[in-house]
Amino acid sequence: DSGVTQTPKHLITATGQRVTLRCSPRSGDLSVYWYQQSLDQGLQFLIQYYNGEERAKGNILERFSAQQFPDLHSELNLSSLELGDSALYFCASSVSGTRDEQYFGPGTRLTVT
């Protein structure tokens, strides 16, 4: 158990809908990362937050957004969902957010029908 928690574990929704994925980092970690894992694209970095502020952006679509709250938990919002958004979404956390160990949560499996 990495200490990173994610909810929900599974999510099934229809095209065009909007969902919110939630992540709580390990105790003491200030940085949260979001990743998407799919069969065709592999593991891809989406976005990083550090202590409430956006720090780095990866291959995140404009339909996706994230935020980190004062208690350091983070939410990833996915809107106007398409079939191709079906994937595993992982949250990871680290202490400083710079060149340090990232610990991954168990993931949320999103299925868009």
Next chain:
Amino acid sequence: QQQVKQSPQSLIVQKGGIPIINCAYENTAFDYFPWYQQFPGKGPALLIAIRPDVSEKKEGRFTISFNKSAKQFSLHIMDSQPGDSATYFCAASWGADGLTFGKGTHLIIQP
């Protein structure tokens, strides 16, 4: 993001053997190189990581070898066990950026 190329895609090794997984990168700015292990239905678990100021790092049965001039790094698993059967990912990052992952190696250790 710059690419990280990982090989082989799959690997079968007898118990007690030494599987070796290789990765090559392009971006010379990368300065942190971790390896992750993932079991089906689980999140990636950090195994071991190296920074470019050292050429080798060992933790338990896992060893990373790093060749800065060749822009390559590899994972060796000593005395491999069936419980090591999993998918292994190499990754790289620089500064505050997220990890760039290789495509993964599906490793099977046969009893």
